[in-house]
Amino acid sequence: MTRYEAVIGLEIHVQIKTDTKAFCRCNGDYNAPPNRHICPVCTGAPGALPVLSDEFVRRAVLFCLALGARVNLVSTFDRKNYFYPDMPKNYQITQFFTPIGSEGRLLVTGADGVERAIGIERIHMEEDTARSAHMGERTLLNFNRAGLPLIEVVSHPDLRSGEEAAQYFKKIYDIAVKYLGICRGNMEEGNLRCDANISIRPVGSTALNTKTEVKNVNSFAFIAKAIDHEIERQIALVEAGGAVESETRLWNPKLKRTETMRKKSGRNDYRYFNEPDLGPLRITAEFVEELRKTLPELPDAKRRRLKAYGINNEQTDLFVGYPEVGDYFINATASNTLQPSEYPIVSSLVTGEILKYEDKEHFETVPQRIPPQHTASLAHLIHTGRVTWPQAKELFAMMRETGSDPEEIVKNDPRFTAIGDDETAAIAAAVVADHPAETEKYLGGRENLLGFFVGQAMKRAKGKADPAKMSEMVKKELTNRKK
């Protein structure tokens, strides 16, 4: 029986967040009342001309760098000609002949657990269309969105499964939305749109067979499912002696299957040519290097770095997916003289306590309200046994409310007051008395048992004793037994 593999390429449109539209100075707030933010340029009035937004260029270059792509110092703007009611000029200004970015790459982890680089063929700048709303017989047009800056990222057909495609899409999302902050990331509003080109071939073949295009798989919930379903549909079709037809398909989330949207009869001819109103876009190597300096640490690098912290995969995923939360964790571990063995406690405090109260999507103000060094102090109090976990939770709520250092709270609040020397000594004596066998061994030279006694004693003191003091008392008690 033939085994098949899938060949998948993704085309992702990322709507870029800038103050203005791509080619005019209209406000980019597309949610304003219909046709509020429009002008002769973005409605295609006769005589209006496009002027490229500098901010758009900066963000495009930053995105290219983040995707490991080559930034082309000279790129072209070109007209893509086709008639469509929501296209003001009936051509779209895009970058066809030379895009701003070429040959980038992103890592995905395959089913075998091995990381693979997915090639990015091109990254280009273009303009969004207007929005149409159908009201019975009528179609209404809203030009607020017309001319908004878009960046299209086109992958090589390097993806092999729905799961890989989902990872790749998520990573593009994370970089654009979470790391660079160049996209609002609202999927319902179409800030990110993803189309998948899918074909199948027998394993071992290098042929590129007839593909179908599945439109609008821009949902983390169903991108993998939609693609896997389409792969299975194609395999079943070929196994039954049929042939895959070149067509555009849509995922039906209710019926959980893809359906024909339109057959592709021959290729569209977009009659591309250089946009004479703009001329080539020229940028300098210095400009690119300046932007490279502003690039934050990116997901792959962050994940690599987090590996050293001894935290679990779930927490790592969370810190990579929400870089502000991840940075909080990293800052907390750096802000104190914490031992690496205490990092998992910090991590648990961040994921368990802080995120119980704070929204990971809106984490910006958290470091001011709950300084990372306070969280580090709390972790240290837990580690040393100064406070128990139940106490720590109470303590955390207090420090979150008051903004105080937990060390201070512990010192001043009677609930967390340490027990006195006498009581400590009494507990130490009782623990030693309760463990004659261990005492015998200790006195016989097994001095590493000291930790065992201290641990037991601290437990009995419900963490309220000073561990150093307790250790001293236990040692004294044991030494006394020797005599």
Added chain:
Amino acid sequence: METLGVKEICGNIAAHNGALNAYLQVVPEERLKPGAGPLAGVCLGVKDNIAVAGLQLTCGSKLLERYVAPYTATVVERLLAAGATVTGKLNLDEFAMGSATTYSAYGDTKNPWDEDRTPGGSSGGSAAAVAAKMCDVALGSDTGGSVRQPAAYCGIYGYKPTYGALSRYGLTAFASSLDQIGIFARRPGHIRELMRIAAGRDDHDATSIEAPSFATRGFSPSEMKIGVIAEYEKKMGPAVRPAYDRCIETLKKAGATIVPLSFPEYDTVISVYQVVATAEASANLARFDGIRYTARAEGCSFRETTAASRGRWFGPEVKRRILLGTWVLSRAYYDSYYLRAAKVRTVILDRWKEFFGKVDLVLTPATAGTAFKRAEQPDTFALYLEDLFTIPANLTGMPAIAFPAGTHDRLPVGLQLTADLSRDALLIDAAGWLEKNFMDFATIERGCRHDTI
């Protein structure tokens, strides 16, 4: 700047526009309030493919019959700010495609020298209005000669600046890489005054450039090398030749060095132009789809509505060029037409750059002959040849001026000077010198039937 005054101009419009059909829209006299500034009192006619807020913008097309411009072109705005007054919108070939103003959906414009004849095109309304003193100066647009050829046919000055010197913002695009707003005037000095105000970078036009200097440095022919092109000399008709020879003679006598040049690519310019211009036009005119600001023919779908609107209201010449442009850009023919034309265009540019390594100015005819009779308009392809002398300046972006050079058979003859990129001031200086030393301005004025002198 010397002006005729609102009263005289309105009188001339009332007297002659009915016969000449130069204005498509006339601003009533009571609304012509002279502004303040260096251009106070200047009456400016504007070709009806350039936006002036509140005035119509038909582009000579039925498709835009009821369209009113929502904004004002940068060039017009700058002139208004300097005190000029817009007198109205001037006739043109539909979307500036034509050489005789016979492709206007609103009727032919007639040549003030002889109403049976064409004023040229596509800015025929602008040329006729300036020649007949229905405005002081006028704006036109020049994609392949649409300012210079009608200026020559009407016995006035027609100037196309260096590409980018005047902002195109507000000029309805025909072929964006060739289009320039140009100026019609009865005196070269008027052109200088307008350029001083209107030229320069515009934030609304990415292809606009810093203004070259328009300060006059005087013109001394003895320091000048003037190029003449052998291939073009063979192409001019008997009506133009004597004026051309006299002009060379005048310059020579004044000490100029005449340098023969060879332009072996001259016969490619029409083809290159037709490919580039129609290709760009096919995209530029796509926005006229019957959906937003144009007349709409009702159809059941977008496709039907668009097809019906364009089919019904675009004229035959516009359709011809859209079809040709669509074809040369199609995947199968892109390389052999559009790409090839773009390459030849750079060869032509290199050739003209080489010329200006040797000479300061190039003298050619503006047209092969004088204005033809409207009833005897040549066929489509012969009409395209009208632009043989004027197209190189559009393909290279270089500034050029058509200037009056006397008459032949009671019709004006025009010659043309071309200068290197951004040497616009030299061009205007030269035209000023020729006005005094070569052309008897009064003779030209008396020849025009609608002259009110």
